[in-house]
Structure formats: C-alpha cells, structure tokens
Amino acid sequence: MRTALRLLGTRYGIALVLLVIVLVIVTLGRTVLDNGRGSSATDAIGPTVATVPRSADPFSSLGDDGVDESVAAAPSLSKGAADxxxxxxxxxxxxxxxxxxxxxxxxxxxxxxxxxxxxxxxxxxxxxxxxxxxxxxxxxxxxxxxxxxxxxxxxxxxxxxxxxxxxxxxxxxxxxxxxx
The missing domain is CATH 3.10.450.540 (Nuclear Transport Factor 2; Chain: A,)
Known part of the structure; x- marks a missing residue:
C-alpha cells in the first residue's frame, strides 16, 4: 500500500491519475451527448468510434423545438403594398x-x-x-x-x-x- 502511494506521488503516478480522469470525463460526456443512441463507454477510445453510426446533425437527438420549418416565414411587406x-x-x-x-x-x-x-x-x-x-x-x-x-x-x-x-x-x- 505504501509503495502504491509513493507511486502516486511521482510524475508517472500523477500522469496516470490525470489519464483516468480524462477518460472518465470523455466517457461521461459521450454518454450524455449520445442521449441513448446506443453508444457505450468503449466508443470513447479505440478504432470502434468510426463504426458507431452517428447522425450528420449533432443536434438531432435534442428533440422537437415545436417550430415547423416546412412553413416559410411570411415576407416583410410595407404597409399598403400589393399582394x-x-x-x-x-x-x-x-x-x-x-x-x-x-x-x-x-x-x-x-x-x-x-x-x-x-x-x-x-x-x-x-x-x-x-x-x-x-x-x-x-x-x-x-x-x-x-x-x-x-x-x-x-x-x-x-x-x-x-x-x-x-x-x-x-x-x-x-x-x-x-x-x-
């Protein structure tokens, strides 16, 4: 136990702790951003990231905002302008x-x-x-x-x-x- 604590006090130990923290943050971030699209913690590392299907729109999983984009906004006409x-x-x-x-x-x-x-x-x-x-x-x-x-x-x-x-x-x- 004492040698393990001594290892953590060295630059290699600190680098190992930082690596673990970064991997945890990346994994949690991917899990939250994927919002249940079937990703796993292993998607954050390794070559399997390229094989995981992803949407071209990074905001597609955020849900419907209620705006009907198929309806064009009415043009801005001056008062009294002909239709x-x-x-x-x-x-x-x-x-x-x-x-x-x-x-x-x-x-x-x-x-x-x-x-x-x-x-x-x-x-x-x-x-x-x-x-x-x-x-x-x-x-x-x-x-x-x-x-x-x-x-x-x-x-x-x-x-x-x-x-x-x-x-x-x-x-x-x-x-x-x-x-x-």
Missing part, C-alpha cells in the same frame, strides 16, 4: 402583346412590378414577339422555397412568373412561357 397575386396579374396584363405599343412603352408598363435584373433581361425584347395577347384565367400562386410562383393561363399557354419580396414589396423576378 403577390395583384402584382403578378398586373405584370402579366402589361406583358401581353398589344398592337401599336413601342418597346419603351411596353417596358415602362412592366417596370413598376419587375426587378432590376428582370428589366435588364427584357431590354432588347420586342413586344411584338410576346406569344399571347389574351389572359384567359385567374392567377394561381404556389410557394416554392423563398420564391412565390404565379401561373396565369393565357391564350396558347401559361405565363409563369417568379416573385420575391424586395424593398418591402413583391417584385416579379423571373418570367417564363409554357406552351399549352
């Missing part, structure tokens, strides 16, 4: 082909509801090339991640608009035409 359906319908009505309208007049009608990027992409568009002159149905909205998609039936196809909130108001950020 997405109104903006999409107004843009589509300005976009359809109108005989006798110049390119500058046509773009001026689109500009209040379009993003700067979309207006830049329409800079060289001839309004006579727009494939439809008549909207035939109501605007249908669908949330798609951070973008809202508006589908507007028209003669010969469907106008598809991407909308996002920017500067406190809805803006059309993309334009597509689907042939019927």
């Amino acid at each position: 997405a359906a109104t903006v999409a319908t107004r843009f589509a009505n300005a976009w359809v082909r109108k005989p006798g309208v110049t390119g500058d007049q046509w773009r001026a009608g689109l500009k209040p509801d379009a993003s700067t990027e979309l207006m830049a992409s329409l800079a060289e568009t001839d309004p006579a090339d727009v494939p439809t002159a008549t909207i035939t149905g109501a605007t249908q909205l669908q949330a798609n991640g951070g973008t809202t998609v508006a589908r507007i039936p028209a003669e010969g196809g469907t106008i598809v608009l991407g909308l996002q909130v920017a500067g406190g108001r809805w803006q059309v950020t993309s334009l597509d035409w689907e042939v019927a």
Whole structure:
C-alpha cells in the first residue's frame, strides 16, 4: 500500500491519475451527448468510434423545438403594398402583346412590378414577339422555397412568373412561357 502511494506521488503516478480522469470525463460526456443512441463507454477510445453510426446533425437527438420549418416565414411587406397575386396579374396584363405599343412603352408598363435584373433581361425584347395577347384565367400562386410562383393561363399557354419580396414589396423576378 505504501509503495502504491509513493507511486502516486511521482510524475508517472500523477500522469496516470490525470489519464483516468480524462477518460472518465470523455466517457461521461459521450454518454450524455449520445442521449441513448446506443453508444457505450468503449466508443470513447479505440478504432470502434468510426463504426458507431452517428447522425450528420449533432443536434438531432435534442428533440422537437415545436417550430415547423416546412412553413416559410411570411415576407416583410410595407404597409399598403400589393399582394403577390395583384402584382403578378398586373405584370402579366402589361406583358401581353398589344398592337401599336413601342418597346419603351411596353417596358415602362412592366417596370413598376419587375426587378432590376428582370428589366435588364427584357431590354432588347420586342413586344411584338410576346406569344399571347389574351389572359384567359385567374392567377394561381404556389410557394416554392423563398420564391412565390404565379401561373396565369393565357391564350396558347401559361405565363409563369417568379416573385420575391424586395424593398418591402413583391417584385416579379423571373418570367417564363409554357406552351399549352
């Protein structure tokens, strides 16, 4: 017994005690963090750590916080700003082909509801090339991640608009035409 106490007083004894303390702390820490996912004390040491299945999300075992992440947060609109359906319908009505309208007049009608990027992409568009002159149905909205998609039936196809909130108001950020 006396030689054991003398061993603990040496640097080797102190190193052994510290090693045991570290192993106990690591083992307890893994047990607490694993929260019952089938780990054991042997997971803390040795090559078996790589074979223990682990979740990619270290917080997956913490439980449900009650937040439904599938529902996107409502965009922040300025007071009195038009809703997405109104903006999409107004843009589509300005976009359809109108005989006798110049390119500058046509773009001026689109500009209040379009993003700067979309207006830049329409800079060289001839309004006579727009494939439809008549909207035939109501605007249908669908949330798609951070973008809202508006589908507007028209003669010969469907106008598809991407909308996002920017500067406190809805803006059309993309334009597509689907042939019927």
